[in-house]
Amino acid sequence: MNNLDILVDFDSSVGRWIGSTAKMVDNYLHEAFQSEGLDLSKEQMVVLKKLHENDGLIQNELAYLTLRDKSSLARLLAKMERKNYISREQDEFDKRVNRVFLTETGRITFRQTRPIIVGLKKIMEKNIKEENIYQLINTLERIQKNISSVESQIN
Template identity: 50%
Template sequence: MNSNIAIDFENSIGPWLGKTVKILDYFVQETLNNYNLDLTKEQMIVLKKLSDKDGLNQNELAFLTLRDKSSLTRLLTKMEAKNYITRRQDTTDKRIKNVFLTKTGKETFIKAKPVIKQLIQRIEQGISATEKQDIIKTLKKIQSNFGSTIEHI
């Protein structure tokens, strides 16, 4: 292997995506904390998916949130401890657990929605509608480069 091959990281998309995701993660968590929302970004995503379709089973939820089953189980255990969700055995297949929002989970999601809307506005500040569409188009191309066209996220 030739170790003299130069890689221009500053002009490569990958590092810029990585930096941007880290910045977004930091500001999302900081903003949720500033609004006294006992919620992580990952928990917010689960609340959103269950708000869209309550009663998803854990396999469906893992797929929709791009998490492996064990990390989703850990996340759901934490959310159950906060009384955001409850898991119930499926009525037809006892091996399947369905996940439901609790009253507290629904209320927390409702409180968090305007905060997330504010974050989205901050993210898109100074970006035109055309630029936004170009960014989305480019990100979809990157996803398809890895054989992934994940439309369900």
């Protein structure tokens, strides 16, 4: 028997449920943003949120905080600059470093996402006890730590 003959029950796999749930959340947000007239992706909303929390982040820090590699973040930021959501400026002390700032359009757009996010949170947590939500978050954190520890061994 070789490795290809080993049967795996993907329907009872944690990864399958995490993946399909994430896809449903992505689809919901895409449709909700469009219905509100927001030209915004979930990934762009995450960047707006991080900048709302800490405007002027260094581009490399933003890549780390959004779990993106530097080149994909650069493409995402270029798209967001064209939409006038953000601006990038060279650091005044280190010209090799770019800082990323929200524009007024970016601030307004971020504020417009808040009711959508609150609504999604209510939908996702409906009929689920608070202790179950806490337990789920704790379990997902452990899964992320498990994957991170393996990734660090690979790299």
